[in-house]
Amino acid sequence: MLFVENTLGGDISVIDETQLKEVSRIDLGDVQPDDVASSPDGETIYCNAVIPDGHPHYGAWKDSVVVAIDVATLSERWRVHLPNHVGHMAISPDGRHLYVALFETFHVAEIDVETRAVSYIPVMFSGGHGIRVSADGRRLYVGSILMSRLDLVDLEKRSVVRSYHFPENVRPFHFNADESLLYVQNTRMHGFHVVDAATATILRTISLPALAPGTPTIDQYPHTVDHGLEVTPDGKLLLAAATTGGYLAAYSLPDLTLKATIPLGDEPYWVTISASGERAYVSNRNSDDISAIDLGSLKEIARIPVGRLPQRMTVARSLAA
Secondary structure, three states, X not given: OEEEEEOOOOEEEEEEOOOOEEEEEEEOOOOEEEEEEEOOOOOEEEEEEEOOOOOOOOOOOOOEEEEEXXXXXXXXXXXXXEOOOEEEEEEOOOOOEEEEEEOOOOEEEEEEOOOXXXXXXXXXXXXXXXXXXXXXXXXXXXXXXXXXXXXXXXXXXXXXXXXXXXXXXXXXXXXXXXXXXXXXXXXXXXXXEEEEOOOOEEEEEEEOOOXXXXXXXXXXXXXXXXXXXXXXXXXOEEEEXXXXXXXXXXXXXXXXXXXXXXXXXXXXXXXXXXXXXXXEEEEEOOOOEXXXXXXXXXXXXXXXXXXXXXXXXXXXXXXXX
């Protein structure tokens, strides 16, 4: 199953990957979801959300919650309060710890999903946004949407061991299998950087195919031009969403040759790989739907209606499993 958080809907769409249609909707109450993550065993999904303060702008908030949901029953297991604006999430490979980027403080929240205890890991910036954990669970990568940097955290030492600096603020990012290269999108940038992880040097800057004439200039914060980047599990493709361009660009790895440009819906915003590894899903947040992409043919095979302003997604096991 694919789980999609609908930020303005205050809910989560549940999509059957076989039927490629929404089969259920999880109501989260009076909150605005920001991200969803699945436990490694596929039995739980976690959603973080801000609690709105009544202001008409969807980014206005009081504080935040993290909600654990049972995949088999779609029922809520627990909620944990966080006195901060949440960013994205990552979960440890053993499923024990959930890491939540925080916007206002120079920290990442670490939630023990068994005890629900919350602790805080320092980073060198505010504006926490993108976050990923290494495959062995020893390192955490955290990007800032305010301070143009990405920090590498040693989770045993619970401290920053390397920082990467960029011309603009850091948006979605990923790394290759041995973590020798980082692929990083930046605010205001139509493309992504390729970074040597050991030396923190930008090796290449890849420009996505040109935007169509007349594409509106993004002149308001957070100045998002492109938002959404994923490397396929086999390490053969990098998929980058052109948010203002309305398409997905697929590049071969490691050579970064453009393989396809795939037209999508309005404001493609996040990229997730299916449980089988045969498809990619892209959320189109302004057209309230999800594009399903066949990774063999690199073509869109379905457009799936969901809730209001879909953004982040995660894949978990089938409800019938």
